[in-house]
Amino acid sequence: MQRRNFLTRLMLAGGAFTLGPACGRRINLEQTESSEANGDLSLITGNRITEPERQIPVLAETDVLVIGGGPSGAAAAIAASRTGAETWLVERYNHLGGLWTGGLVLPLLSTHGVDKENNRRQVIYGIGGEMSQRLKAVGMSIDEINPVIDPEAAKYVIxxxxxxxxxxxxxHTWCANVIMDGPTIQGIFVENKSGRMALLAKVVIDCTGDGDIFHWAGDSYDLMKYHIGLVHRLGNVDRIDTGKPGYQPMSLGEPTPVPGVGWVNMRGKDDQNGVDALTLSELQTEYRLKIWEDVQKIRQTPGHEKVFLLDTASQLGVRVSRILEGEYRLSLEDSMTYKSFDDVIGICGAWTTMLYKGKRVAPAQRPMWQIPYRSLLPKKTENLLVAGRCFSYERDLVEDGRIIGTALITGHGAGAAAGLAIKERESVKNIDADKLKKLLKAQGAWLG
Ligand SMILES: Cc1cc2nc3c(=O)[nH]c(=O)nc-3n(C[C@H](O)[C@H](O)[C@H](O)COP(=O)(O)OP(=O)(O)OC[C@H]3O[C@@H](n4cnc5c(N)ncnc54)[C@H](O)[C@@H]3O)c2cc1C
Structure with a gap:
């Protein structure tokens, strides 16, 4: 228990690295807090360890640096790079798409919302819309509203x-910390098979889903404990012998673009901490065992002998964890009342029934809603933008704030804003909203 507390404290401590006043930019990075040791036991005091000073190579100095290659990070990096800004994207796994692909979370929600004339219409355009179109073009997408895609096709397309x-x-690179110079983020430390190194950037975009970057940078946020699941897929769901004696129907998941393959969602309990490594490890083991046992039960049910476990997701399904307390926090009220913003960066739809003012409102009746640029901006840190499931919204909007459509929209907005800031030699906090909207429209976004 003591060790668990110790590890958790280290994780929560943040511990950003700051540049010492007398230090050059590339070397002598002065460390103010550390999270790991270098094998020297004399550096251990109680439950803290002083990491020895060391020189870290700088891998690159770039215009825009995106951390996390999920739907938000991919959209952000593509949007920034299309403006001509040199753009790097750091991803810990071997693919883009985040939970959409590696998490096997296959439906792109919410592509549609209701306009003021009461028509349910498409709202996802821009880079997210392009991804969706390309998946359709390769025959790996089913359904017009909230399409379900194939994860390998999406990895390829993105x-x-x-x-x-x-x-x-x-x-294959893990972002391990940020490098701060006062309120300005200069870059990040990464770890990979080549060792530890730094990447420096003029603008950084936090697309880690869990807000790792704004956490280390010392920005305020809300840590929401929520449902964590592990998605899996079943094969041969079309090879069921319904005539077999003893046959009874079993739940075989939802259809996917590949015939005979079903995807199976998992909800989890409602108070799980998505940024506690021990919790994540325990859940991973528990869920894998449960899925295996569930599939054996299916296979032992007459008529289902050919069904098999195709795969479990390579990314554990954290629905939400840290949510930025940004310059503006969107709310359910905003999303239900067509609230409009001068600095709108995109329009989102609605996928689920919400309780609003005592009434249950179904997706087919729910308004489309705007996202303002200010909800991507942390209050403290300069040169940092936040997109994806950790951008700034109230807890009551979590079901809409955390999904793939919203991640694509916020990612596109953040990437375009970063590109504009580079072009105009302006801080991301001061860019002109009209110029940003013009750029987004030129990149295919729909702003209403
Ligand atoms: C079980 C489950 C079911 C869901 N069902 C749906 C659904 O049906 N439809 C829908 O639209 N949404 C669904 N969602 C939500 C949706 O999948 C995610 O919210 C969405 O993918 C968020 O995108 P993102 O880019 O913000 O983050 P993510 O998809 O989480 O991507 C973040 C990326 O950053 C990388 N990363 C994180 N930290 C670091 C680091 N320190 N260094 C380097 N890389 C890092 C990760 O490896 C990952 O690739 C579901 C979520 C879960 C968990």
Missing amino acids: EEMAREAGVKVLY
């Missing part, structure tokens, strides 16, 4: 779009 845009993708 990577192609990033490659075409000239994004420099650094896979």
Whole structure:
């Protein structure tokens, strides 16, 4: 228990690195707090360890640096790179798409919302819309509203779009901390098979889903404990012998673009901490065991012998964890009342029934809603933008704030804003909202 507390404290401590006043930019990075040791036991005091000073190579100095290659990070990097800004994207796994692909969370929600004339219409355009169109074009998307896609096709399509845009993708790399100079984020430390190194940037975009970057940078946020699941897929769900004696129907998940393959969602309990490594490890083991046992039960049910476990997701399904307390926090009220913003960066739809003012409002009746640029901006840190499921919204909007459509919209907005800031040599906090809207429209976004 003591060790668990110790580890959790280290994780929560944040511990950003700051540049010492007398230090050059590339070397002598002065460390103010550390989170790991270098094998020297004399550096351990109680339950803290002083990491020895060391020199870290700088891998690159870039215009825009995106951390996390999920829907938000991919959209952000593509949008920034398309403006001509040199853009790097750091991703810990071996693919883009985040939970959408590696998490096997296949439906792109929410592509549609209700306009003021009461028509349910498409709202997802821009880079997210392009991804959706390309998936359709390769035959790996089913359904017009909230399409369900194939994860391998999406990995391919998103990577192609990033490659075409000239994004420099650094896979198999974990962002381990930020490098601060006062309120300005200078870059990040990463760890990978080549060792520890730094990446410096003029603008950084936090697309980690869990807000790792704004956490280390010392910005305020709300830590929401919520449902964590592990999605899996079943094969041969179309090879059921319904005539077999003893047959009874079993739940085989939802259809996917690949015939015979079903995807199975998992809810989890409602108070799980998505940024506690021990919790994540325990859940991973528990869920894998449960899925295996569930599938054996299906296979032992007459008529279902050919069904098999195709795969479990490579990314554990954290629905939400840290939510930024940004310059503006969107609320359910905003989303239900067509609230409009001068600095709108995109329009989102609605996918689920919400309780609003005592009434249950179904998706087919729910208004489309705007996202303001200010909800991507942390209050404290300069040169940092936040997109994806950790951008700034109230808890009552979590069901809409955390989904793929919203991640694509906020990612596109953040990437375009970063590109504009580079072009105009302006801080992301001061860019002109009209110029941003013009750029977003030129990049295919729909702003209402
Ligand atoms: C079980 C489950 C079911 C869901 N169902 C749906 C659904 O049906 N439809 C829908 O629209 N949404 C659904 N969602 C929500 C949706 O999948 C996510 O909210 C969405 O993918 C968020 O995108 P993102 O870019 O913000 O984050 P993520 O998809 O989480 O991507 C973040 C990326 O950052 C990387 N990363 C994180 N930290 C670091 C670091 N320190 N260094 C380097 N890389 C890092 C991760 O590896 C990951 O690739 C579901 C979520 C879960 C968990």
